[in-house]
Amino acid sequence: MSQPQNNENQSAQAVDEHRRNFIGTSAALATLTIAPGVMVYGLAQSKPADEPVSNKVRWGMLIDSSKCADGCTDCVTACFTENGISLPSTPPKETDSQWIRKVELKDMRTSRTQSLPVMCQHCEEPPCVDVCPTGASFKRADGIVLVDRHICIGCRYCMMACPYKARSFVHETLTDQNPDVPRGKGCVESCTMCVQRVDQGLNPACADACTKAGHQAILFGDLNDPNSEIAKRIASKATVQLRADLALNPGIRYEGF
Amino acid sequence: MWKWTVGIIAVLCLSIAYAASSSAPSVGPKIVIDKTRSGDHCVEDTAFMRKNHMKLLLHQRDETMHKGIRTTKYSLKNCISCHASTKDNRVIGDDEHFCQGCHTYAAVTLDCWECHANKARPAPAAIATTLPAPAERVEGEKK
Numbered sequence A: 001m002s003q004p005q006n007n008e009n010q011s012a013q014a015v016d017e018h019r020r021n022f023i024g025t026s027a028a029l030a031t032l033t034i035a036p037g038v039m040v041y042g043l044a045q046s047k048p049a050d051e052p053v054s055n056k057v058r059w060g061m062l063i064d065s066s067k068c069a070d071g072c073t074d075c076v077t078a079c080f081t082e083n084g085i086s087l088p089s090t091p092p093k094e095t096d097s098q099w100i101r102k103v104e105l106k107d108m109r110t111s112r113t114q115s116l117p118v119m120c121q122h123c124e125e126p127p128c129v130d131v132c133p134t135g136a137s138f139k140r141a142d143g144i145v146l147v148d149r150h151i152c153i154g155c156r157y158c159m160m161a162c163p164y165k166a167r168s169f170v171h172e173t174l175t176d177q178n179p180d181v182p183r184g185k186g187c188v189e190s191c192t193m194c195v196q197r198v199d200q201g202l203n204p205a206c207a208d209a210c211t212k213a214g215h216q217a218i219l220f221g222d223l224n225d226p227n228s229e230i231a232k233r234i235a236s237k238a239t240v241q242l243r244a245d246l247a248l249n250p251g252i253r254y255e256g257f
Numbered sequence B: 001m002w003k004w005t006v007g008i009i010a011v012l013c014l015s016i017a018y019a020a021s022s023s024a025p026s027v028g029p030k031i032v033i034d035k036t037r038s039g040d041h042c043v044e045d046t047a048f049m050r051k052n053h054m055k056l057l058l059h060q061r062d063e064t065m066h067k068g069i070r071t072t073k074y075s076l077k078n079c080i081s082c083h084a085s086t087k088d089n090r091v092i093g094d095d096e097h098f099c100q101g102c103h104t105y106a107a108v109t110l111d112c113w114e115c116h117a118n119k120a121r122p123a124p125a126a127i128a129t130t131l132p133a134p135a136e137r138v139e140g141e142k143k
């Protein structure tokens, strides 16, 4: 019984050293490039580039619809800019990709309206992954649900399976993609929780844009870490998952309904 | 009969002379590598890269996609940052471009750029740090 514990301690120590070394080097680099405040924040969540993501972490977001402003679409714009998606055409085409959309809710009795962004809910039990015939639709160890476009055959079964209508199909040839976000015709895509940013220790673009706009309606963090702000808020306040009856345990939660 | 023989010999001599004069540039892809941009060495030996670059890319692709491993040494972005044309920053366009030149010559379809950006970003000045340190580098072919 004591043996495994010892091993665990040792490996924890090794990881710790690894992390310290990494933080040491990257701190030196970071001070050259970015402001000190930003640096400390960025380092808090980043992992070394050669370390695989782990299931100790589960990334999630908490969206407070009472803070989400009517008519504001900063999160949508930030998402599209970050991921190299062209902004919705005017008039909108049915084939435009939508990774995130603003939804307006209206209580017909009281006329109270509220708005909230909806994107891929990064389900713990994702139906899109269940139905995918090729294994292209998958969930990373840290809970982020992605499409591996190298394997996707464009059958769109996952689009049918997703209860949140979160996925889009790319119908047209694309050029000048963001180097960190490869996208192309013939594949299905959806919100990646800005995986290219999260792996660097940054927040998803929508969360940062919302904070920058002064609304602070989107909180990103590790649901598994009891000390993270998101875990604390979820533990102390009433929050809901969309279509909780489906028992998919989405990583995106909402409050303020 | 001897006239025919002389004629045939004459034609043979001429064609050999022609072949000798034009042999140098007639084979191989015509890609242009600007060493001011790429430096002298690739991340591995040139002969190894010619044969195995697709294996390195395939391996890195799965590591990055599924495990979130984002080391730069064998990343497609790192390839582009050195091998993009100094004219338009791209690796495809015409047969002088690094990827397209070879793949056209070898008649191998190039699918990467249907989804991946074929243009280097950021500009060359900012990419020097992504090259391996001199001690790690393997001696590549000198042109």
Ligand code: SF4
Residues within 6 Å of the ligand: A119, A120, A121, A122, A123, A126, A127, A128, A129, A145, A161, A162, A163, A164, A165, A166, A167, A190
């Ligand atoms: S919200 Fe839809 S696309 Fe996202 S993980 Fe769930 S089923 Fe898949």
Ligand code: SF4
Residues within 6 Å of the ligand: A131, A132, A133, A134, A135, A136, A137, A147, A151, A152, A153, A154, A155, A156, A157, A158, A159, A187, A188
């Ligand atoms: S469209 Fe692609 S990701 Fe979706 S089910 Fe088909 S193969 Fe899988």
